[in-house]
Amino acid sequence: MISKWKMITLILVGMSFGSFAQESNPPASTDSNKQRNEQDQRVYQLAMRYNDISVAKAKLYDLMTRNPNNTRYPELLASLYFESEQFGSAALVSLDILEVNDKSVTALEIAAFSLEQLGALDRALPHFESLHLLSGDLFSLYKAAYLQYSLKKYDESMNSIDMLIKNKKSSEDKLAFPTKDNKTQEITMRAAALNLKGLIYKDQGINEEAKKAFEEALALNPGFEIAMDNMKEIN
Template sequence: MKHVLFMLIMALCASTTIAQTADTASVAKLDPKLKKTLNASDQAAYQLALRFNDIGVAKMSLYNLIVRNPEDLRYVEMLGSVYYEAGQSMSAALVSMEVLKVNDKSIQSLEIAANSLEQVGALEKSLPYFESLYLLSGDNFSLYKSGFIQYSLKKYPEALNSMNILVKNAKPDEKVGFPKSQVETQEVSMKAAALNLKGMIYLDQGSKIEAKAAFEEAISLDPEFDLAKENLAKTN
């Protein structure tokens, strides 16, 4: 994991804005009609490559479009999505972070950067993106992820604050999935999940009475919540 984080940091230090890497002089010399024709060709190739699940061709078509249209962030955003859907978390994170340097309110790029950085274990770097995503979109799952990462990083006051907000604002139809086995997932209400995490925060701090109350409330909302039951047993 340390090796992965080191490679990420090195890549971040070495990266420059994608738009700046384009040979702008050569692009500027392109005849507008030729540029339009080449763009249409690459756009068609991209759509066809997605249809036939040829990720390599899809990425190459997008790179051609990015180089030829350095001012158009759409193609960079699309590239980030292709990398993310292909499970290439490192590349997805780096591409999306380039978009956010120019447009820090891109919901799509915030989602990809936050989740991709979390997937490669770069929690400190993923946290600000989850926090920004919640502030911009009001998405409660992003708030839950923020709180869980804060908890994982032992930022207990921040994590507790996030969960208190979530307990108050969680909607009845919002769910969070927890693995029961390698092939089975248990879904519980967002509020129950927030209460369970709140109990975990208290438990880590040695506050068993508060932890027990939080776990019991979570179980009262979702009586079959296995993880909350396991955590409740730790308070005895």
């Protein structure tokens, strides 16, 4: 239902070619190690600039081996795997990071989206929940609500939806939904949450409440195609 643009945007923040220069690495045990780190970082940056992902990954593995306490390198590796749609590898790397630092926003994002892509919704859900608690990001809360709905955890999903609807930013923040002509339309988070609320009522056979929720979603975004289709199904 939702495109990956949001995820990719979140991952790429702060990951420019000059990112290494802005961070302080743990002190190298020897001047030789420091020199090798600097050399590998330069090669990594060049590889990324020239889109040579295999070389970039190899250099990250070298840096990870030499600097096991620096989680920045596996975060970058996980993001490369995710961008290459190697979701299994992305999930494994990010889960290893979370074993060391369970507050890594980058690792939580990659773990959540990678596990969702792999169909492991029950494993992806807690990462979306943790991500929302850490960052306050409404997109993560919506994703948690949608997975809770998909897993038929209706009460939990309703609680998440109510949190979304009550948040003032939900009338400003937007999501991209597909349309019938293979395009996308931007829908406010609040309208998306109301549509999801309608789906929960529809699944439970409470059609009057479902219709009311879809109508509220359409009042906010009259051209919301998915909500329109959902409304037709219960009329």
